[in-house]
Amino acid sequence: MAQYTQVELLTLSGPEFRRVSTAPPRLPTEDEIPVIDLGAIDGDLEARKNIAAQVKAAAESTGFFYIKNHGIPEALIEKALENAKTFFNQTDEQKDLVSHKRFKHFNGYHGVGSTQVNKRETKDRKETFSLRYNPTNDPTIDDPTPFLTNERYTYSDDDTLWQGTSHITEFKETTIKFWQTRLTLARKMIRIFALALDMPENYFDDVTTNPGADGLYVHYPGSAEPVPLNAETDVGIGSHTDIQCVTLLWQDMSGGLQVLSASDEWLDARPIAGTLVVNIGDFLQRLSNNRFKSTVHRVYNRQTTSRYSMPFFLGFNPDSVCRVVPTCVDEEHPALYEPVSCGKWHRDRLALSQGRTIAA
Ligand SMILES: O=C(O)CCC(=O)C(=O)O
Numbered sequence: 630m631a632q633y634t635q636v637e638l639l640t641l642s643g644p645e646f647r648r649v650s651t652a653p654p655r656l657p658t659e660d661e662i663p664v665i666d667l668g669a670i671d672g673d674l675e676a677r678k679n680i681a682a683q684v685k686a687a688a689e690s691t692g693f694f695y696i697k698n699h700g701i702p703e704a705l706i707e708k709a710l711e712n713a714k715t716f717f718n719q720t721d722e723q724k725d726l727v728s729h730k731r732f733k734h735f736n737g738y739h740g741v742g743s744t745q746v747n748k749r750e751t752k753d754r755k756e757t758f759s760l761r762y763n764p765t766n767d768p769t770i771d772d773p774t775p776f777l778t779n780e781r782y783t784y785s786d787d788d789t790l791w792q793g794t795s796h797i798t799e800f801k802e803t804t805i806k807f808w809q810t811r812l813t814l815a816r817k818m819i820r821i822f823a824l825a826l827d828m829p830e831n832y833f834d835d836v837t838t839n840p841g842a843d844g845l846y847v848h849y850p851g852s853a854e855p856v857p858l859n860a861e862t863d864v865g866i867g868s869h870t871d872i873q874c875v876t877l878l879w880q881d882m883s884g885g886l887q888v889l890s891a892s893d894e895w896l897d898a899r900p901i902a903g904t905l906v907v908n909i910g911d912f913l914q915r916l917s918n919n920r921f922k923s924t925v926h927r928v929y930n931r932q933t934t935s936r937y938s939m940p941f942f943l944g945f946n947p948d949s950v951c952r953v954v955p956t957c958v959d960e961e962h963p964a965l966y967e968p969v970s971c972g973k974w975h976r977d978r979l980a981l982s983q984g985r986t987i988a989a
């Protein structure tokens with residue numbers, strides 16, 4: 630007999646509970662976390678509609694899938710990974726040159742145990758380096774000045790970030806380039822999601838001109854000794870859902886990412902070389918009137934070796950107000966959510982996950 634427990638999640642409308650099996654994670658079936666080939670994404674509309682049909686099926690079931698032929702050069706990924714390793718290998722004093730405390734907007738370095746994404750679990754045994762959206766780095770923006778001087782926006786000054794890492798060879802250049810290629814890919818994916826919601830593919834274009842877009846390096850240190858799978862140990866990152874629209878995740882070959890299935894069992898979202906993992910965040914679930922799933926996931930690193938991952942989170946423009954997509958509403962499915970400002974939503978959710986109070 631399957632046994633279940635509950636996982637408690639943070640939401641802006643109070644805690645939410647999901648049922649989860651206590652069984653150890655199992656491998657997913659091919660349909661549960663499919664591998665979707667993006668090789669034809671720059672081809673004709675029919676080819677993209679074909680990709681969108683596969684994405685729709687995945688989005689409505691587990692909410693997670695892999696993408697291959699995604700167009701991000703392996704050499705660039707390798708370079709970014711080397712930079713991440715060099716960064717995390719430094720002393721605490723060196724890493725604190727870019728401490729998140731020096732920035733207003735969650736950029737920079739968070740040390741091991743400084744976050745706890747799930748308050749019912751342990752602290753997160755990971756350290757991260759974050760680069761947030763800056764119009765200066767956006768390849769589609771020729772002149773960032775109007776954004777930087779508009780008081781509606783509060784972009785961080787990244788100078789401190791680059792000064793504090795300038796001793797690492799090509800850190801700035803590689804980190805920005807990798808962020809840019811993922812922004813371009815994420816914009817293509819959001820067009821696929823528009824098609825998957827039976828809307829024109831440019832439906833979200835206007836709200837992704839200067840979107841929330843965070844690129845992270847993450848290091849999950851190894852344990853001193855191998856830890857048995859059922860042992861009580863700190864989570865790498867606790868059970869959570871992602872906040873924004875779409876997450877693109879590169880993970881190394883260590884393993885440890887677990888995803889809650891549609892039947893409430895943990896799935897081992899094992900690394901597949903040459904792929905990225907894609908999942909849906911709470912904001913896209915909201916816009917889709919819960920048709921697309923923002924799925925609970927977590928990471929454990931119970932090996933003696935480090936695990937590295939590099940997620941990228943795409944949201945919408947901070948000053949755009951988004952409502953449930955019209956194709957997701959009919960008489961039987963009235964809109965479950967009011968229109969909401971994307972920026973405020975993101976800020977409040979980040980603050981909640983960091984245990985801060987939320988400004989009105
Ligand atoms: O490191 C991973 O594999 C996943 C990280 C994650 O879920 C997150 O940062 O939201």
Ligand SMILES: [Fe+2]
Pocket residue numbers: 869870871926
């Ligand atoms: Fe996540």
